[in-house]
Amino acid sequence: METSVKAVWQGSFKQGNGQLDIENSKLNSIAFKPSYAKNDGSFSNPEELLASAHASCYTMTLAYILGENGLSADTIETSISLVISNNVISNSNLTLQAKIPAITEEQFQVFAQKAKEMCPIGNALKIDISLEAILLK
Structure with a gap:
């Protein structure tokens, strides 16, 4: 691509x-x-566009992983805050909230982490990325 x-x-x-x-x-x-x-x-601005790219990429990566495991989300919502100091982006902090029928908390956390590791935009950033994943009922 x-x-x-x-x-x-x-x-x-x-x-x-x-x-x-x-x-x-x-x-x-x-x-x-x-x-x-x-x-x-x-x-x-460029920072906002980069955060948008990371949020959308992470969200789609998680949807892909769910599909590969026979699951589909009702909703996946990812928020991102970038930490920028002295014109250097040092961290991208992801907050995930998802409603996924028929998934355990353990599966959800594993898939959320796997999406963080697989996300092409996150990998390109080469910065610290934190993840808070919340499974909604």
Whole structure:
């Protein structure tokens, strides 16, 4: 698999604007600015996009593992917070909440950990990744 994204920046770092176009997607013309910019909800930033990629990748990886084991989730919800200090991302903290019929707590924890280990985005980050996995009833 190969994917292509084009990022275009116009103007100075402090006053400029960026735009992302993502091939094979309806996600085009996504505005981006530095994370320190006051956000009015009209743009994203690279750190937020990275966290989004990690959350969606982890969630789909867990869904894949469940399917391989004959299970299907009612819901899988993954939240991510990145720890950034001195322009370095040091940690990605995942919080998982899932409602999965016919699964034991032990199976759930094993599959949640396996998804963390298999997630391509998490593996690419090469940082510490914590996981809190909560099975909802």
